Amino acid sequence: MNAVAYERAPSWSVSQWMNARDDITLESLRGSVVALHAFQMLCPGCVSHGIPQAKAIHAAFPPDKVRVIGLHSVFEHHEAMGPVALAAFLSEYRLGFPVAVDQPAAQGPIPLTMQAYGMQGTPTLVLIDKTGHIRLHHFGQLDDLRVGAVIGQLLTEPFG
Template structure:
């Protein structure tokens, strides 16, 4: 299900970053289109569809115009999907874009960023425009042509 929106994207809350020396913030990415891929490494649709799609987007667009950011949002099987396992997963799948581990909530099994973005599960795709507004919010697999067209439209827009 896709939801078109113009609400301002909330900051993500990440306990650890992988594939980047710096902690990424939405403010630091302002002026670029951000493709936020929320996934879990034990999610079959993530492994077969969204991870390859995120890799392809990352390779297809210049990093000064578009940034792919992975958000590993674990809401089940917490013990099996810790940072050590994720690091091995990133290596095996040759993921080179930044990936943040969604901060676990103290009193809720749903991680903090997953709650803030009102994600229904994984995989989820969020497109954030150059001004930091959510322009597409989709749960499940979205075909490459649809994603590419939406990204092209966002890249062509002027910041305002």
């Protein structure tokens, strides 16, 4: 049987963490499945589907097995989506999982983590396996049942 080679997930470039006591690195999450949810506050698809899906994943799986990480990737309307507005948004939508603020690029509107992952926009869901490899990368709305099935599969895979 041939082993499938999966792309290693790039490190995150974060300017600020919210809902986290300390900085979180992808390396520190090895052994857990990571659901990285990229969103913007003013993104209709994020508010209607992406954020509810991230909250559902966070509620459905044990936090020591599946870690949900929000990635606030602002590539438009920068002035309206600063830290104060984001803190209010996280409170209003009751997001209890850690949220990274994607590091703005020195040139151009696309933040660094969004660039590193080749994201087309928001919402984007990236599922990273226990060894740090990307196993699902999806822009837009994705069926909850499919997401749950992939996470379930990743949880059964051995680590180490």
